[in-house]
Amino acid sequence: MKLQELTKPWAAFNYGFLDESAKRELRRSILKAIAVPGYQVPYASREVPMARGWGTGGLQVTLTLLKPTSVVKVIDQGADDSVNAVSIRKFFNRVGGCGATEDTLEATIIQSRHRIPEEKLRDDQVLVLQVPDPEPLRAVQSDMSITREMHGDADYGQLWLVLYEQLVKSGRIMQGSSYPSLVNGRYVISPSPIPRWDVKKLHQSAHLTILSAGREKRLYVVPPFTDVEPLVFDDVPYRIEDHADKTCYRTQVTGFFVNELPQDDGSARFELSDSHFGVKHIKTSGGEMVAVGDTWYKNGKMD
Structure with missing residues (x-):
């Protein structure tokens, strides 16, 4: 064969x-x-x-x-x-x-x-x-x-x-x-x-x-x-991750879900988890005209 x-x-x-x-x-x-x-x-x-x-x-x-x-x-x-x-x-x-x-x-x-x-x-x-x-x-x-x-x-x-x-x-x-x-x-x-x-x-x-x-x-x-x-109990409210006060070190945007990046000195940096959302903010801060959509969260709280 x-x-x-x-x-x-x-x-x-x-x-x-x-x-x-x-x-x-x-x-x-x-x-x-x-x-x-x-x-x-x-x-x-x-x-x-x-x-x-x-x-x-x-x-x-x-x-x-x-x-x-x-x-x-x-x-x-x-x-x-x-x-x-x-x-x-x-x-x-x-x-x-x-x-x-x-x-x-x-x-x-x-x-x-x-x-x-x-x-x-x-x-x-x-x-x-x-x-x-x-x-x-x-x-x-x-x-x-x-x-x-x-x-x-x-x-x-x-x-x-x-x-x-x-x-x-x-x-x-x-x-x-x-x-x-x-x-x-x-x-x-x-x-x-x-x-x-x-x-x-x-x-x-x-x-x-x-x-x-x-x-x-x-x-x-x-x-x-x-x-x-x-699923939550009546007397225990649903809690989201406490990221409201975390600022992305690349975009300086606060109030969205971030990734924690440990540093060699024991500290940590935070970076926007939604990568392209961060790219948009970087371009906007650089003066480019970029369309940024409305978001679910405002300052770490559901809109």
Whole structure:
């Protein structure tokens, strides 16, 4: 047997890499998830040129939504210039012939890992969040068949107990990223490993948010103008990260989510997590005319 007999003749990829059957299935799953906000819809996660756990769920959703007129922005923990973000953006351009941007205002599709941009999204934009673990009940129940029953019965008592134990032991709820949130008064979701700072951006937002986990083969949706309420006790208010007084050393902007950068002398610098939002402020301070969109937060507080 020869090598040529084991290989297929060269053929061009389908538009958007995924075959049409895969796209149709994903679109049906997305429509179902929109109709039932927060409900985890299973789908047959396809193989893509990326290791599972590195954003294959978000990649498949974006490829399904892609068209030649799309303008795609890819964020990796707030940064547009990380290796992962740049590689994914180039892949979309190669298989879809679409435009690419780092500007939140210009994008029609924003695929993100662990962050939501500081600038508000419009109703004509779609946010695709990569999700490593879509199941908020996994910490209290490892059997997935039982967690499905618990979601069906809206049985979230064990989840409340976990939050209560954190409160009793530490004096505050220690849950940082992936803070469990109630969608449309019915299903509790894990809103991706976004910080608590970003969870409130999902509440009554104008844009469509699709959360997809390729490794777990599930997706769920927060439709526009839908209630998203973090699980909190009546007498213990929801707390975001205390970044209100942190100033970005590069832009001198205060009141937004920042990354802490330890220094050799033991001190720390702070830098805007949303990298292109920081670039805009640098250009503005240099006298350039740059459009800066309205933001969710004003001086560290939700607008």
